[in-house]
Amino acid sequence: MSQRFLLSRRLLGTTALAAVFAGRFAHAQSREIQIAAASDKPGNIDMQLDVNGETHKLSLDPRTTLLDALRDHMGLTGTKKGCDHGQCGACTVLINGVRMNSCLSLAAARDGDKITTIEGLAEGEKLHPMQAAFVKADAFQCGFCTPGQICSAVGMVAEMQRGAPSAASMDFDAKPVGSVEEIRERMSGNICRCSAYPNIVAAIVAASEGAPT
Amino acid sequence: MRAFTYERAKDIDAAVAAAQQPGARFIAGGTNLLDLMKVEVEKPAHLIDVSRLPLKDIADAADGGLTIGAMVTNTDLAADKRVMERYPMLTRAIVNGASAQLRNQASTGGNLLQRTRCPYFYDVSKPCNKRQPNSGCSALQGINRMNAVLGGSDACIAVHPSDMAVAMMALDARIETKGGSKKGRTIPIAELYRQPEGSPERDTNLEPGELITSVTLPPAPAGKQSYRKVRDRASYAFALVSVAAILDIDDERKVRSARLALGGVGTMPWRAREAEQGMAGAIASEKTFATAGTVAVDGAQGHGGNDFKIPLARRTIARAFTDLSAKA
Numbered sequence: 382m383s384q385r386f387l388l389s390r391r392l393l394g395t396t397a398l399a400a401v402f403a404g405r406f407a408h409a410q411s412r413e414i415q416i417a418a419a420s421d422k423p424g425n426i427d428m429q430l431d432v433n434g435e436t437h438k439l440s441l442d443p444r445t446t447l448l449d450a451l452r453d454h455m456g457l458t459g460t461k462k463g464c465d466h467g468q469c470g471a472c473t474v475l476i477n478g479v480r481m482n483s484c485l486s487l488a489a490a491r492d493g494d495k496i497t498t499i500e501g502l503a504e505g506e507k508l509h510p511m512q513a514a515f516v517k518a519d520a521f522q523c524g525f526c527t528p529g530q531i532c533s534a535v536g537m538v539a540e541m542q543r544g545a546p547s548a549a550s551m552d553f554d555a556k557p558v559g560s561v562e563e564i565r566e567r568m569s570g571n572i573c574r575c576s577a578y579p580n581i582v583a584a585i586v587a588a589s590e591g592a593p594t
Numbered sequence: 595m596r597a598f599t600y601e602r603a604k605d606i607d608a609a610v611a612a613a614q615q616p617g618a619r620f621i622a623g624g625t626n627l628l629d630l631m632k633v634e635v636e637k638p639a640h641l642i643d644v645s646r647l648p649l650k651d652i653a654d655a656a657d658g659g660l661t662i663g664a665m666v667t668n669t670d671l672a673a674d675k676r677v678m679e680r681y682p683m684l685t686r687a688i689v690n691g692a693s694a695q696l697r698n699q700a701s702t703g704g705n706l707l708q709r710t711r712c713p714y715f716y717d718v719s720k721p722c723n724k725r726q727p728n729s730g731c732s733a734l735q736g737i738n739r740m741n742a743v744l745g746g747s748d749a750c751i752a753v754h755p756s757d758m759a760v761a762m763m764a765l766d767a768r769i770e771t772k773g774g775s776k777k778g779r780t781i782p783i784a785e786l787y788r789q790p791e792g793s794p795e796r797d798t799n800l801e802p803g804e805l806i807t808s809v810t811l812p813p814a815p816a817g818k819q820s821y822r823k824v825r826d827r828a829s830y831a832f833a834l835v836s837v838a839a840i841l842d843i844d845d846e847r848k849v850r851s852a853r854l855a856l857g858g859v860g861t862m863p864w865r866a867r868e869a870e871q872g873m874a875g876a877i878a879s880e881k882t883f884a885t886a887g888t889v890a891v892d893g894a895q896g897h898g899g900n901d902f903k904i905p906l907a908r909r910t911i912a913r914a915f916t917d918l919s920a921k922a
Contacts, residue, residue, distance in 0.1 A: 426600055443600040443641070446628070466629050473695055479669075481699045485625045489600050490643050537694065545673040548689040548829065551682075569829035570693025 428492040432457065433501025443489055448472045450488035451498060459499035459528045463572070470571030473529040473536070474498050480536025482570075499528035502535065511535050514588035515581070522575035533571045534585045540567070541589070559589060595631050602643040606807065610773035612642045613803035620644045620805055622665060622701040625692075626708040633716055635709075635725055645701070649807055652676070658813035661770075664703030664806045668758065669694070671702055681811060683819035683838050684761040687857075690823045691757035693830045703806035706759050706769070706786065709797065710752035711832055712741060723749045724794040731794075739899035740832065743907075744891070745861035750794030751897060753858060754787065755832050760857035761821055763865050764838040767809050774804035783809075787862035797862075817842030817851065818922050822914045824858075824906060833858030835907045841918040843878045850874070852915070854890060859907050866890035869911070878919040880912065887911035 425440040430450065437455055448465070451457045451474070463471030465484045472484040475497040502509035508516070511534050521527045541558055549556040549566035556562040564582050573581060598617075603609035612618060617639025621627050624645075630636040649663035652674050660676055671677060672688035688697065700708075709715065714722045714732035721730035733741050733751050741751040762783050769786050772778040786798050800806075817840045825831040836857035842850040852873040856864040869890040876882040887908035894904045 424597065424599070443598055444595045465632065467625055467693075467696055470693065470695060479698045480695050482625070482695045485623075485628050485696075485699065487600070487621075487624060487628065487641075487643075490602075490621070490624065490645060492602075533695065536698075540669070540694065543673070545669060546678065546685055546689055547694075548686070551686050551689055566829050567694055570695045 426489045428489050430455075430488065430491060430496060431494065432496045433498060439488070441488055443487065445488045446484055447474070447486040447488045447491050447496070448483040451483060451496075457498050457500050460532075461525055461528055463526070463529075468572070469526070469529075470533055471526050471529040473533040473571065475532055475536055478536070478539060480533050480540075497532070499532055502531065509535065511538075511585070511588045514584040518580045518584035518587060520577060520580040520584035521573075522577050526571060526573045526575075530568070530571050530573065530581055533568060534581075534588065537564070537567045537585070538589045559586075561586065564589075596634060596637045598631075598638050598641055600641045600643065603647060606647055606649075606772050606805065609642050609644050609647065610803060610805055612640075613773060613805065615640055618642055618803070622704045623667070623699040624704075625696050625700045626704065630709060630716075634718060635716060644805065649703075655810055659811045661808050661810045662702050663808050664701060666702045668692070668697035668700045668702070668705055671758075672697070680814040681761070681765060681819070683764065683821045683840070684758065684811075686821035687757040687761035687823075687836070687838060690821065690836075702758075702809055705756055706762075706783075706806065706809070707798065707800075708756055711755050712752040713737065715752060724752055724790070724797075727793065727795045734897055737899060738897045740834075740858075741897060741900050742861045743859050743894040743896055743900055743903050744856070744864050745789045746895065746897075747790050747792065747794070747861075749792055750790035750861065751900075752790070752794065752861060753832075754797070754860065754862045756863060757821070757823065757833065757836060757857055759783070759787075759863040760836055760855045761838045762809065762811070763863040764819075764840060764853045764855035765811050765814070767811050769806055770808045770810065771800065771804045772807050774801035776801075778807075780810075783863075784865055790861050794861075815840055815842070815851065815853065817853075818918045820914055820918055822910060822917075824910055835859055835903055835910045837907075837910050837914040839911070839914040839918055841873075841878070841915055841922060843919060843922045847878045847919070849876050849878050849882065852886070854886065854911065854915075856890065856907060856911075859891075859894070859903050866911075868892070873915070878915075878922070880916055883912040883915035883919070884908075886915060 430437045461471040463469035467482040467485040474483045547567045549563040619638035621641045622645045649665040651663045653661050655661045672685045678685050714720045720732045742753045767783045769781045819840045823836040838855040840853040852870050854866040869886040
């Protein structure tokens with residue numbers, strides 16, 4: 382039995398554990414994975430991905446998307462795969478502070494970028510204000526879209542603070558920046574099939590009012 | 595997804611040189627190319643990542659226009675204060691397209707070169723002349739509600755999906771390139787795109803390995819600008835019809851000049867020059883603008899599911915100019 386096989390068996394164990402204690406064991410787990418993924422398969426690309434402040438040295442097939450690298454090679458399964466075509470927003474992460482669809486980005490192309498996933502928003506046990514607002518407003522039902530919604534909302538608040546326009550604020554019957562109608566427009570890249578939208582918007586309004594400007 | 599090799603280009607010359615190898619493609623934001631690779635509509639053998647090239651600036655051009663680096667994201671272009679002030683139709687067009695996440699990732703050059711969203715182009719089990727030359731067009735007799743009514747041929751009625759490019763078409767943007775047989779050139783946007791005719795697999799007149807490096811907008815023309823998009827959902831949907839309009843009228847409410855480009859209806863971003871010429875010198879009235887709408891879709895051909903786009907385009911054009919004349 383090769384050492385690599387042993388390592389991957391260990392990984393399966395830690396992945397299952399991480400699914401139960403999401404977040405809490407994510408760090409220990411990702412360090413394990415760095416070792417396992419350092420294969421020398423022909424055609425693989427070496428890359429360093431900076432995720433939630435930790436550097437991951439990986440050797441991956443060039444086809445690997447950032448989403449698959451996070452989920453399958455770093456054990457960071459908080460970021461969800463919904464449509465895998467950039468239409469649903471479940472895979473939204475922050476890249477250098479900017480929200481993007483991780484399913485439409487090659488992992489290799491993100492070498493050197495600072496990536497923040499849902500696992501990286503909280504400071505220890507202290508939830509990010511957007512996470513806390515989602516909990517308080519009951520802004521989810523099944524929860525599958527929630528990591529993407531929260532990362533997207535954090536990116537959205539930063540965009541508003543930078544003065545980035547939206548179709549609602551630029552449109553013919555312009556809505557004020559930060560209004561409910563305007564936030565709905567800015568969040569249109571995140572679908573919630575349970576349709577928890579009213580509470581999602583309420584959470585974002587509450588969190589963005591408290592956000593530093 | 596088919597296997598490919600990947601490199602990150604260190605500079606423009608290296609990117610252009612690498613593009614000589616067979617099956618090579620440039621990738622920037624990747625929002626469209628990677629999506630198409632997943633369904634194996636696009637099968638590049640080699641990807642040249644141009645996203646880090648130093649083409650991310652927006653600079654004032656010598657003639658009073660604006661030069662936009664090809665790697666400027668859609669978000670950054672829409673949010674640029676000079677664009678919002680001098681070319682508001684461009685900001686409106688961009689923020690009315692895609693989602694915020696996609697606009698954060700997509701580049702200016704990539705937006706221009708995005709491919710059609712015709713469902714048969716995406717469905718590799720169906721004939722499509724754009725994807726597989728000479729295999730036939732499924733849309734002509736199929737589900738064609740989103741397809742083109744202007745510029746189509748017996749081979750293809752796929753719509754060019756960009757909003758940004760429609761505004762740039764009205765603004766007479768110029769596309770600057772490197773590589774190709776001419777080692778770089780400037781192409782008016784109207785000549786960047788081509789109608790499908792017998793070879794719909796080619797969306798543009800770019801040569802293989804030719805890289806868009808920047809887009810220059812001439813000084814903004816006189817008059818008020820707007821971009822009006824009609825779609826199935828209030829947000830994050832492709833256009834059924836979109837209208838990029840510029841209107842300049844004098845004190846006696848006569849039209850000095852008008853510009854009109856259409857999205858969602860053409861096989862390329864569609865400039866309606868005859869309608870523009872028809873408005874020049876006329877009184878700015880609902881009748882004038884209704885006529886402009888009629889002229890703009892003269893020769894349009896529906897294919898059943900998309901017949902509605904012809905009257906919708908006519909009315910959206912009339913509405914866009916009527917609203918602009920009320921502001922002028």
